[in-house]
Amino acid sequence: MMMSKTIKLKTVFGTAIALISYLLISFSSNASPVETFKFKDDITKVRFQTLTKELRCPKCQNQDLADSNAPIAADLRKQIYAQLNQGKSDKEIVDYMVARYGEFVLYRPRVSSLTYVLWFGPAIILFFGAIIVVVILRKRTTKEESSELSSAQQQKLEQLLNADNDSADNLPKENNH
Amino acid sequence: MNKAIRFIPLILVIILGVVLYRGLSLNPQSMPSALVGKPMPDFKLTTLLDENKVVTKADLKDDIILINVWATWCVYCKYEFPDLIDIVKKEGITLYGVNSKDDRTTAKQWIDKLGNPYVFSMFDEEGSLGLDMGVYGAPETFVVDHHGIIRKRFAGVINPNTWRVEFKPLLAQLKQERLAEQGK
Numbered sequence: 554m555m556m557s558k559t560i561k562l563k564t565v566f567g568t569a570i571a572l573i574s575y576l577l578i579s580f581s582s583n584a585s586p587v588e589t590f591k592f593k594d595d596i597t598k599v600r601f602q603t604l605t606k607e608l609r610c611p612k613c614q615n616q617d618l619a620d621s622n623a624p625i626a627a628d629l630r631k632q633i634y635a636q637l638n639q640g641k642s643d644k645e646i647v648d649y650m651v652a653r654y655g656e657f658v659l660y661r662p663r664v665s666s667l668t669y670v671l672w673f674g675p676a677i678i679l680f681f682g683a684i685i686v687v688v689i690l691r692k693r694t695t696k697e698e699s700s701e702l703s704s705a706q707q708q709k710l711e712q713l714l715n716a717d718n719d720s721a722d723n724l725p726k727e728n729n730h
Numbered sequence: 731m732n733k734a735i736r737f738i739p740l741i742l743v744i745i746l747g748v749v750l751y752r753g754l755s756l757n758p759q760s761m762p763s764a765l766v767g768k769p770m771p772d773f774k775l776t777t778l779l780d781e782n783k784v785v786t787k788a789d790l791k792d793d794i795i796l797i798n799v800w801a802t803w804c805v806y807c808k809y810e811f812p813d814l815i816d817i818v819k820k821e822g823i824t825l826y827g828v829n830s831k832d833d834r835t836t837a838k839q840w841i842d843k844l845g846n847p848y849v850f851s852m853f854d855e856e857g858s859l860g861l862d863m864g865v866y867g868a869p870e871t872f873v874v875d876h877h878g879i880i881r882k883r884f885a886g887v888i889n890p891n892t893w894r895v896e897f898k899p900l901l902a903q904l905k906q907e908r909l910a911e912q913g914k
Contacts (some may be wrong), residue, residue, distance in 0.1 A: 653863075
């Protein structure tokens with residue numbers, strides 16, 4: 554009797570937590586604007602979603618078009634929708650936006666003399682970093698090699714040791730290494 | 731040589747610091763318009779005051795003009811209006827309006843109440859001209875030269891101060907350009 558009651562309580566508690574977390578999650582995902590667009594097929598839908606994620610809202614600069622609630626973002630979403638329905642290609646739509654709002658609206662800037670640093674900078678820095686690492690590692694290994702004796706040094710050492718052995722046989726062995 | 735290498739990280743950090751520090755004082759909102767240097771886009775709209783009168787780009791004066799994007803839903807436009815009227819009177823500029831995504835009756839009431847700084851206002855109900863001009867808010871003001879080329883986009887409120895800083899030098903320069911061309 555007692556047992557089943559606690560189990561019941563546990564399941565009720567568990568369901569309540571699950572429900573609350575579900576509500577929280579669904580609320581937070583509802584923060585982005587809600588609009589209903591009807592797409593003629595799934596490909597158009599995916600293209601719309603990709604385009605609105607790749608284009609930046611000119612007004613709220615850290616949001617993409619899909620995410621922004623600014624009036625201008627809503628206008629641009631409608632514009633993209635209309636142009637998709639007119640059968641325009643993705644490139645044409647992006648060009649349309651760039652012609653009006655500048656390269657700024659692209660989250661992935663185009664490769665141009667202005668954006669070389671942006672595109673190739675990290676690779677160049679990585680390249681130089683790799684060179685520096687290699688140089689440092691090389692230096693280290695050569696140092697380790699030099700700690701081993703060259704053949705001339707070895708000979709000299711043996712000579713010295715032998716001379717030592719001859720002159721002082723009574724010295725403890727461990728000194729004669 | 732080795733000693734110099736030791737200072738490289740320090741130098742890099744200092745350079746990075748200078749770059750980031752400069753970034754602090756930049757205004758991310760002030761972006762050059764993509765349309766600067768390009769011709770004013772074509773349009774075909776009715777005027778705000780007369781819904782039967784259709785105007786196009788050809789109706790704009792063939793001179794240095796200013797085009798101001800405004801709307802009654804734009805709070806700052808209300809502050810801007812008296813200054814615009816004042817500046818038009820004082821400076822003798824040609825100013826057109828683009829009434830963007832607005833209600834015609836309300837906008838007309840505004841003009842009645844606050845006065846009319848514009849030669850005429852295009853009634854851009856759908857915001858299509860606004861879109862073509864790369865407008866993303868109001869107020870915004872464009873300077874178009876005597877060749878019909880957009881020379882400046884200013885996003886923000888015009889008041890005596892911004893007028894003096896942002897517009898006066900450019901207008902003087904444009905007038906000189908025009909004068910030089912006429913002299914040829």
